[in-house]
Amino acid sequence: MLRLFSIFILFTGLVFADGFDFTLIKKGQQDDNNTLFIVGGIQGDEPGGFMAASLLSTHYDIKKGSVWIVPNFNFYSIIKSNRGPNGDMNRKFAKLSNNDPDFHSIDRMKKIIKEKNIKMIVNLHDGSGFYRKKYVDKQHRPSKWGQATIIDQAKVKGIAYGNLQEIAKKVDKHINKNLLKKEHIFHTKNTKTHLKKTYEEKEMSKTLTYYAIGKGKAAFGNESSKSLPVHERVYYKLLALEKFMDIMGIEYTRKFKLNARELKDVIDNDIYISFNNKKIFIPLSRIRSHITYFPVEKGAKISFKPSSPVMTVIEEKGKYIVYYGNRRLTTLVPQYLEYDKFDGHLKVNVDGKVKNVTLGSLVKVKKYFNVQVDKRVRVNVIGYVNKKHKNESGLNIRKKYIFKRYSIDKDGKRFRVEVYDRKVKNKFLGMFLVEFGA
Numbered sequence: 001m002l003r004l005f006s007i008f009i010l011f012t013g014l015v016f017a018d019g020f021d022f023t024l025i026k027k028g029q030q031d032d033n034n035t036l037f038i039v040g041g042i043q044g045d046e047p048g049g050f051m052a053a054s055l056l057s058t059h060y061d062i063k064k065g066s067v068w069i070v071p072n073f074n075f076y077s078i079i080k081s082n083r084g085p086n087g088d089m090n091r092k093f094a095k096l097s098n099n100d101p102d103f104h105s106i107d108r109m110k111k112i113i114k115e116k117n118i119k120m121i122v123n124l125h126d127g128s129g130f131y132r133k134k135y136v137d138k139q140h141r142p143s144k145w146g147q148a149t150i151i152d153q154a155k156v157k158g159i160a161y162g163n164l165q166e167i168a169k170k171v172d173k174h175i176n177k178n179l180l181k182k183e184h185i186f187h188t189k190n191t192k193t194h195l196k197k198t199y200e201e202k203e204m205s206k207t208l209t210y211y212a213i214g215k216g217k218a219a220f221g222n223e224s225s226k227s228l229p230v231h232e233r234v235y236y237k238l239l240a241l242e243k244f245m246d247i248m249g250i251e252y253t254r255k256f257k258l259n260a261r262e263l264k265d266v267i268d269n270d271i272y273i274s275f276n277n278k279k280i281f282i283p284l285s286r287i288r289s290h291i292t293y294f295p296v297e298k299g300a301k302i303s304f305k306p307s308s309p310v311m312t313v314i315e316e317k318g319k320y321i322v323y324y325g326n327r328r329l330t331t332l333v334p335q336y337l338e339y340d341k342f343d344g345h346l347k348v349n350v351d352g353k354v355k356n357v358t359l360g361s362l363v364k365v366k367k368y369f370n371v372q373v374d375k376r377v378r379v380n381v382i383g384y385v386n387k388k389h390k391n392e393s394g395l396n397i398r399k400k401y402i403f404k405r406y407s408i409d410k411d412g413k414r415f416r417v418e419v420y421d422r423k424v425k426n427k428f429l430g431m432f433l434v435e436f437g438a
């Protein structure tokens, strides 16, 4: 059954952005021998892990020290929202056949783990239920994984940060001062992997963290509960990661307040994608499920720049799907056009004030806008009701003159203003967006 997925994608999909290779993001000082390495997305059905790693890469600045992040280790399984279409990647670190589809990824990851500058590794997971040292009920018991800092053993002698248990307890303590609910309390779970007696211990010996320990690196697992909404899982992960950074003396700033409400807003709404060397810019907050007549260059590979490392675009059956982690955000139904370059700006009268507008920008409008006539271009406001004009420059356009269903967002606020070469029919130059409202 799992195999079907890979066959499916082979026949119907074309994959962009270097296939599904994972991204290694290096933040902070270069060549710092006290580097923290964070791994997210080892299992694609654990969004808390890859969203936290992704946010750390996009919404934090490292002021002192060094942090390396792989937010999308098993990117293919993230898109498929599947634990591991080619088997569980976190059981492939002991022995692995070089015919295994994940062989290249595992090999690349092992090389990174061995880098001399890395002193601590945190592997991010979402686990079931709530880990408790003693049985409470079915959801709260020793065999559960959620809300726990995982160590393979209490201590590793002779390595930096080898006092794993002490560090794990400090992290738990920090999290537990900031609980959203008492039930979410964190504990340290020691899998005692080196004993390799029970089934669980044997399984754990094939994991990333145990491999890392063998290479002399302090390694931790972090599990937030699958019972929590994703933004709450991310909340606990960021608390943990901030404490790990503190312990290593790494200093950072964050672009939002760390509370559940703001985090949800950042995850859902602070997302964008641009195409065609930024001549098309699309905010993805509240995006419609389909955008039709999306201009794609004839005969060329679609090029895009996502705001998040867990975002990508995949062609399926002639349409382009924007994925954000497990979520399918929108489907772009293409219209294939000749492209041409356009640098510089257009003059646009916005509520009585003339502004210079570059393609790929978003223009906020209160009442009306009017793209000033420019002999180089023809303007097409998508959804403009009056179709008698071939060129919609020089017109005062108000929100009520545009059909709401043509907005790119579900709220009917953002509209496309497409710009074409004046002389050559359907030669596309780029677009900007107008956003009506405050």
Ligand SMILES: [Zn+2]
Residues within 6 Å of the ligand: 043, 046, 124, 125, 126, 127
């Ligand atoms: Zn996991």
